[in-house]
Amino acid sequence: MASGLVAVLGLFLLVDAAARGSWDVFWSAVGPVTALVWALWLLTVRPxxxxxxxxxxxxxxxxxxxxxxxxxxxxxxxxxxxxxxxxxxxxxxxxxxxxxxxRPARRGELSxxxxxxxxxxxxxxxxxxxxxxxxxxxxxxxxDRPAVGTGAAVVVLLVVSAVAFAA
CATH class of the missing domain: 2.30.29 (PH-domain like)
Structure with a gap:
């Protein structure tokens, strides 16, 4: 539940940065946020x-x-x-x-x-x-092709974010 809230919050902040026209913030954050969402999806939803x-x-x-x-x-x-x-x-x-x-039924019993x-x-x-x-x-x-394919896209977005952050 908490991991889903973190993903929703990250996506909300990306949409907010784009809506406000803060493209430097958007491009710097899009890689890490998508990596986080991908990891959460990969570990909690996909299996x-x-x-x-x-x-x-x-x-x-x-x-x-x-x-x-x-x-x-x-x-x-x-x-x-x-x-x-x-x-x-x-x-x-x-x-x-x-x-x-x-839980044990009575005190001292093994569970x-x-x-x-x-x-x-x-x-x-x-x-x-x-x-x-x-x-x-x-x-x-x-x-797992969907997981590996989306992971490759996440790596590309991480590179874009690193370049945007360095500029």
Whole structure:
């Protein structure tokens, strides 16, 4: 919530500088503000975990990994959901739920971590679909094109801001 407010405030200040005709302020600030908004989007909005009948797709900040159900060896919860693949690699789901502790019912009892509903849904889909296409075990890792492309645009704006600030 606070990160969203910071992004909105930065964008408001850019619009205000442009509306007032303070182009030196606008061009000096546009790079850092867009870098901040991009980083917030990349770390808080973009990560996701998607399930379909064929595979589990993990969208992390800069990488996308598609793991066919036949290639999943285990799904567990550490700080976040971790998918262990048949080839021994692990994929951390940055967009999935994180571990949450629950309060003890009585004083002196240990708190038991809560298992998120999302983890149960992933395990259920994996158990149901892992033998559907047994030959498909290729895990596909690619760069997340929208994240990398917008990151390149942010770098250009940072260079523009540095040149505007130096002038």
């Amino acid at each position: 996701a975990v998607r399930l379909d009948d064929d595979a589990l797709t993990v969208v992390n900040p800069l990488r996308t990994t598609r793991v066919p159900w036949a290639a999943v060896a285990d799904v567990r919860l550490r700080w976040q959901i971790v998918v262990q693949t048949a080839d021994g690699r692990s994929v951390t789901c940055r967009g999935g739920p994180s571990i949450r502790g629950s 038991v971590p809560h298992e998120p509903e999302e983890l149960r849904a992933i395990r259920s889909r994996w158990r149901a679909r892992r033998t559907a296409r047994p030959g498909d075990r290729a895990v596909h890792r690619t760069w």
